[in-house]
Amino acid sequence: MAIAIAADELESLFDALPDVVFFVKDAAGRYTHANLTLVRRLGLKRREQVIGHGVAELFPAHMGGSYAAQDRRVLGGETIDDQLEVHIFPNRAPGWCLTRKHPLRVRGKVRGVVGISRDLGRPDARDPTYERLRRVIDHLQQHYADNVRMAKLAELAGVSLAQLERHFRNVFQITPQQALIRLRIEAAMHALGTEGSIADVGVACGFADQSAFARQFKATVGMTPSAYRRMTSTKE
Known part of the structure; x- marks a missing residue:
């Protein structure tokens, strides 16, 4: 009771x-x-x-x-x-x-x-670390399809790995790794509206292979890439 x-x-x-x-x-x-x-x-x-x-x-x-x-x-x-x-x-x-x-x-x-x-709300632009973290976001946006190293991101921000994750949570509510996943999934959701194969979409968005792409996409979006493609193709 x-x-x-x-x-x-x-x-x-x-x-x-x-x-x-x-x-x-x-x-x-x-x-x-x-x-x-x-x-x-x-x-x-x-x-x-x-x-x-x-x-x-x-x-x-x-x-x-x-x-x-x-x-x-x-x-x-x-x-x-x-x-x-x-x-x-x-x-x-x-x-x-x-x-x-x-x-x-x-x-x-x-x-x-x-x-x-x-x-997820808007980033906290008033946080004193916001500007240096913007350098990290810019790098991720340009290189999300590459093999991104967290150590490189910490170097760009001029902080340790532990500090990078803490500051990221404070400003963006997510970790740097989650920010990378978000960029890759957003790119994949857009690319699935094209005629490219699902395997090609996954590789183009930074995933090692189709299996890794399908696993991460389903965990994040709640459906497989093929199901998402079918859903969006009937949107009209």
Whole structure:
């Protein structure tokens, strides 16, 4: 009962945050709580249209399967922290976010999943390290398809590797490695609208081979490159 009350209160609090998705799921992967941001991003109007349903019922099959696989990992006791993801909204516009999912334990046993997805906001240009980090971003934008070394990025910023990651999180909310993944995935999403082969798209965007490309793309976008290509080809 106490857990249900706490979740109800959190649901109400997160209703006031349009840039954060909040949810709780039971051991079967069905939503027991969902804030209004999630409801609206599903293209629905009422919370009751979400509660009691699983991701397979609410998301397209090629995305729901990926989210369900995440839930199974968490129900098995794993914690997912700051997973960089692209969420495809009902109008098919992509939005970048960081997702966290934790096991919901009752008397020591995993009884569900609690999670949030937070939209990535604008960089903090007021941070004193912003200008030197812009040099790193410029380098990544020019060389994302190359074999980028984190040590080189730290050298460009004039800081240690540990400092680079800390400053990056402060300014951009993500790590340098996640920034590189974002650039590569964004380039791939654009290139998949062309007629090039999926393997060629992956290599052109900096991935070692088609397998590595497909694995990272699905982990980030929630669907395979081929499924994304099919979805965007029917956009009109």
